[in-house]
Amino acid sequence: MSGRFNAVVLGAGLAGLAAAYTLSKSRRRVAVIEKEPRVGGLSKTVVHRGFRFDLGGHRFFTKNQEIGDLVIRLLDGELVLARRNSKIFMKGRYFDYPLRPLNALLGLGVCESARILLDYSRERLRPRRNPVSLEDWVVANFGRELFNIFFKEYSEKVWGISCDRISAEWVAQRIRGLSLSVAIKDALLKLNRRHRPPTLIREFLYPEKGIGRIAERLAEEVSPNPVLLGFSVCGIRHSGGRIQSVTARNCDSEITVEADSYISSIPLPRLVKMLSPPPPEEVLRAAERLRFRDTVIVAIMVNRPRVTRLSWIYLPEKKVPFGRVHEPNNWSESMSPRGKTSLVAEYFCFSGERLWSMSAGELAQLTVEHLESLGFLREDEVIDSRVVRVPNAYPLLEVGYRRHYEVILDYLSRFENLQLVGRTGMFRYHNMDHAMETGIKAARNLMGERHNLLEVNCAAEYIEEVR
Numbered sequence: 483m484s485g486r487f488n489a490v491v492l493g494a495g496l497a498g499l500a501a502a503y504t505l506s507k508s509r510r511r512v513a514v515i516e517k518e519p520r521v522g523g524l525s526k527t528v529v530h531r532g533f534r535f536d537l538g539g540h541r542f543f544t545k546n547q548e549i550g551d552l553v554i555r556l557l558d559g560e561l562v563l564a565r566r567n568s569k570i571f572m573k574g575r576y577f578d579y580p581l582r583p584l585n586a587l588l589g590l591g592v593c594e595s596a597r598i599l600l601d602y603s604r605e606r607l608r609p610r611r612n613p614v615s616l617e618d619w620v621v622a623n624f625g626r627e628l629f630n631i632f633f634k635e636y637s638e639k640v641w642g643i644s645c646d647r648i649s650a651e652w653v654a655q656r657i658r659g660l661s662l663s664v665a666i667k668d669a670l671l672k673l674n675r676r677h678r679p680p681t682l683i684r685e686f687l688y689p690e691k692g693i694g695r696i697a698e699r700l701a702e703e704v705s706p707n708p709v710l711l712g713f714s715v716c717g718i719r720h721s722g723g724r725i726q727s728v729t730a731r732n733c734d735s736e737i738t739v740e741a742d743s744y745i746s747s748i749p750l751p752r753l754v755k756m757l758s759p760p761p762p763e764e765v766l767r768a769a770e771r772l773r774f775r776d777t778v779i780v781a782i783m784v785n786r787p788r789v790t791r792l793s794w795i796y797l798p799e800k801k802v803p804f805g806r807v808h809e810p811n812n813w814s815e816s817m818s819p820r821g822k823t824s825l826v827a828e829y830f831c832f833s834g835e836r837l838w839s840m841s842a843g844e845l846a847q848l849t850v851e852h853l854e855s856l857g858f859l860r861e862d863e864v865i866d867s868r869v870v871r872v873p874n875a876y877p878l879l880e881v882g883y884r885r886h887y888e889v890i891l892d893y894l895s896r897f898e899n900l901q902l903v904g905r906t907g908m909f910r911y912h913n914m915d916h917a918m919e920t921g922i923k924a925a926r927n928l929m930g931e932r933h934n935l936l937e938v939n940c941a942a943e944y945i946e947e948v949r
């Protein structure tokens with residue numbers, strides 16, 4: 483790889499690839515550097531002896547017409563229509579997901595429901611103050627009873643810290659504008675409507691061969707510009723308020739690449755630590771304080787055509803060690819060989835924990851035992867398994883994280899030719915479409931447009947609602 487590039491993109495997830503794609507289409511010389519042997523990052527699809535699975539089922543959904551059209555064009559002829567049918571499984575019963583309070587109240591019985599409604603009314607009468615934590619936010623909008631039943635255990639399982647330490651910013655980003663009274667009003671209105679309009683909420687388009695196809699197609703279109711796989715960025719040299727070069731290495735060589743501009747989608751705290759000369763102590767300390775939650779994905783292959791009809795099953799109870807399961811066959815029948823299926827369990831943990839370092843065999847055994855006791859399969863039906871450890875899956879928005887975050891952003895803003903994009907790169911709870919949007923806008927900034935990437939994914943509305 484020789485010569486100077488217009489831009490170097492760090493990381494070949496959807497954000498980095500969308501940036502490189504946009505630059506390539508405008509005939510810019512761009513290079514992408516990715517540490518993994520495959521593109522896609524968190525949105526890749528793993529292929530294992532004829533089975534395919536995402537790192538936790540990925541549903542592409544967007545309100546951004548341009549990004550929706552781009553994905554449809556890239557995957558022309560490869561999309562299938564999948565039914566969205568997700569449930570929460572707890573107390574031996576299924577509840578709707580996203581939680582529909584009317585369904586929850588009916589499922590919990592008269593006494594429990596009366597307690598929930600009474601408790602919620604009490605909460606509404608209290609003076610309102612700005613919620614600081616996830617717990618404050620949910621209790622204010624749904625009442626403490628509903629919080630204890632549906633939110634507390636699951637959130638603590640996902641995040642590994644108690645709900646009063648998880649920033650309200652996270653939940654507000656996910657379920658803006660929703661509360662028990664709004665949900666009940668909505669549900670009653672729907673009961674009155676004879677024909678419900680079809681919404682993307684119930685059906686969605688999914689790539690026949692898994693979500694990873696979006697990244698693969700983007701990477702194809704970046705060509706002939708290079709997408710360097712298996713090279714981990716390890717150094718970023720700067721001087722005079724500009725990034726001068728990045729250095730990356732694989733197992734037997736090291737390369738240094740120079741460009742006019744740099745777009746980074748690699749984890750924000752890692753980027754800070756790679757800068758040379760290093761940032762001030764205060765910035766390095768702030769980077770230490772930003773944490774990600776990691777996940778371990780365990781796919782269990784089953785000798786049966788189908789186990790459930792569900793897209794995702796949420797398992798809030800702590801006695802089940804994983805938090806969510808999906809069956810890729812229900813997303814696309816091409817995800818398993820004919821007559822077989824798979825169940826994919828998501829464990830949430832921190833990379834230093836015991837769960838992270840358990841052997842693949844132990845993890846498969848643990849998963850099968852619990853799937854069997856939940857009634858999903860019998861051990862003698864299991865034909866194979868595969869474990870994938872996924873670092874940096876969820877930016878952990880702890881109460882007070884913003885202070886540290888702003889110290890970092892403030893320091894990095896002095897580099898006039900560096901832009902941060904994507905979920906891990908910006909330390910924001912972005913979905914796929916947001917990640918792509920930041921990449922596309924960063925690329926356009928290099929062509930003279932002016933986009934503030936921090937404004938992506940800030941709209942004040944319930945994130946998944948489509949009317």
Ligand SMILES: Cc1cc2nc3c(=O)[nH]c(=O)nc-3n(C[C@H](O)[C@H](O)[C@H](O)COP(=O)(O)OP(=O)(O)OC[C@H]3O[C@@H](n4cnc5c(N)ncnc54)[C@H](O)[C@@H]3O)c2cc1C
Binds near residue numbers: 492518525538541903
């Ligand atoms: C379990 C789970 C389920 C999800 N489900 C959905 C869903 O249903 N719908 C949805 O829209 N979104 C979903 N998401 C979010 C979605 O996965 C992300 O928004 C999207 O993939 C982020 O893309 P990105 O490019 O910003 O980041 P990433 O995918 O994290 O890309 C960053 C890339 O940088 C690379 N990298 C890291 N360090 C280095 C280095 N030193 N040198 C070179 N390369 C490096 C990484 O390997 C990676 O490829 C889900 C996420 C998770 C974890």
